[in-house]
Amino acid sequence: MTSPDLGLTAAQRPAGRTLARTQFxxxxxxxxxxxxxxxxxxAFSGHLYLPRQGDDATGNADLWPGLWSGVWLVLVVVIGMVPLAAAGTALVAVARLATPRMRTDSVRWRSxxxxxxxxxxVVAAWLSPQSTTLYTWLLD
Known part of the structure; x- marks a missing residue:
């Protein structure tokens, strides 16, 4: 009587699920x-607009006092670095989308x-002049 080798019958991970979740x-x-x-x-201008370095509403204001300084740091890191990570995951995903294994599961492929x-x-938005203006304002 033989027992099955459980190490060889482990379930495979769903293709692309983790990558799609990471991108989302x-x-x-x-x-x-x-x-x-x-x-x-x-909050400083009274209306939604694209802030610029030295503009009238925020030019002389202390935008990030106290706990806001932590939020400022997170915003700078996220707006500056996340598009780079998104570009990397998009490149990997394009290669993954072309695999036969991925094409067999239409729901995961579409996701x-x-x-x-x-x-x-996100990468395209990051490369836009508006994003550059916002990021420069954050760093000011």
């Missing part, structure tokens, strides 16, 4: 960080495709 997390973090930065500027498109949009 990166996109969400970027969107929230940009929203918080714009909201903080709107990874959507998350990859969103990650690419």
């Amino acid at each position: 997390l990166l996109v969400g973090a970027y969107v929230v960080a940009v929203g918080v930065a714009l909201g903080r500027a709107a 990874l495709l959507v998350s990859t498109i969103l990650a690419a949009l």
